[in-house]
Amino acid sequence: MSDVTRPHRTAAVIPAAGRGVRLGPGAPKALRALGGTPMLIHAVRAMASSRAVSLVVVVAPPAEAAEVRLLLGEHALPERTELLVVPGGETRQDSVRAGLDALPPDVTSVLIHDAARPLVPVDTVDSVIEAVRDGAPAVVPALPLADTVKEVEPGKPGEPEPVLGTPERARLRAVQTPQGFDLATLRQAHAAIAVAGEGATDDAGMVERLGVTVVVIPGHEEAFKVTRPLDLVLAEAVLARRRATDGY
Ligand SMILES: Nc1ccn([C@@H]2O[C@H](COP(=O)(O)OP(=O)(O)OP(=O)(O)O)[C@@H](O)[C@H]2O)c(=O)n1
Numbered sequence: 202m203s204d205v206t207r208p209h210r211t212a213a214v215i216p217a218a219g220r221g222v223r224l225g226p227g228a229p230k231a232l233r234a235l236g237g238t239p240m241l242i243h244a245v246r247a248m249a250s251s252r253a254v255s256l257v258v259v260v261a262p263p264a265e266a267a268e269v270r271l272l273l274g275e276h277a278l279p280e281r282t283e284l285l286v287v288p289g290g291e292t293r294q295d296s297v298r299a300g301l302d303a304l305p306p307d308v309t310s311v312l313i314h315d316a317a318r319p320l321v322p323v324d325t326v327d328s329v330i331e332a333v334r335d336g337a338p339a340v341v342p343a344l345p346l347a348d349t350v351k352e353v354e355p356g357k358p359g360e361p362e363p364v365l366g367t368p369e370r371a372r373l374r375a376v377q378t379p380q381g382f383d384l385a386t387l388r389q390a391h392a393a394i395a396v397a398g399e400g401a402t403d404d405a406g407m408v409e410r411l412g413v414t415v416v417v418i419p420g421h422e423e424a425f426k427v428t429r430p431l432d433l434v435l436a437e438a439v440l441a442r443r444r445a446t447d448g449y
């Protein structure tokens with residue numbers, strides 16, 4: 202739980218060590234260009250543009266850590282932003298843990314933000330931080346679903362899968378990043394899950410397993426994850442519109 206007597210310091214950890222297999226062959230996803238600039242740089246700028254974030258830890262693909270340090274030196278970022286680069290691990294969970302291990306002792310709260318969500322607006326980042334600083338131990342931006350969801354019995358690829366049920370859509374949310382945490386709570390969750398040897402697709406899911414309440418705040422359509430080739434087409438269009446309308 203957060204210690205109200207300690208001054209706040211918020212850091213952002215950006216897991217960027219994935220290969221991007223679903224995006225197709227090429228460089229690691231975070232290093233691929235979006236509007237001529239590596240996706241990772243957009244994600245770092247999105248975190249650094251919040252005045253509450255004073256440290257950004259980039260978790261790089263291990264073979265490209267030196268290249269990532271060079272890239273960060275070549276692109277303009279706010280002067281107030283301290284930057285660290287550490288090598289990532291085999292899974293997203295391992296990479297996040299490597300980022301948490303690099304945080305200095307004065308950090309009290311942390312954002313975990315996918316490099317693969319390069320266009321999250323700063324207002325969403327600020328809303329997550331505000332909710333954590335107001336005392337929520339774990340905060341997740343999320344959106345209602347546009348599609349109806351079926352639970353199925355997974356079968357072989359291409360084969361029909363029996364439907365087990367239809368969850369009530371009004372109760373479902375599609376979860377984004379940055380997810381914000383009281384740092385001590387997130388460290389505890391990562392330690393517990395590592396011991397249990399279980400996996401999780403997001404950090405909030407690990408905190409839930411501690412029995413700690415996670416809260417959802419409104420996400421943003423432009424915080425979508427670049428996962429497949431069509432997502433990159435959409436990201437280019439969103440970026441082009443931003444550049445035309447607000448000189449982004
Ligand atoms: N070992 C890993 C795997 C993923 N990630 C990061 O976690 C975020 C979310 O993962 P996803 O978008 O699913 O990326 P990839 O794992 O790269 O995608 P794919 O499964 O298509 O290879 C990304 O910013 C990715 O770089 C990471 O830091 N370390």
Ligand SMILES: C[C@](O)(CO)[C@H](O)COP(=O)(O)O
Nearest residue numbers: 293315376377378402403426
């Ligand atoms: C953390 C996350 O972005 C929440 O939607 C997502 O779960 C990470 O994606 P992955 O494909 O499972 O790595």
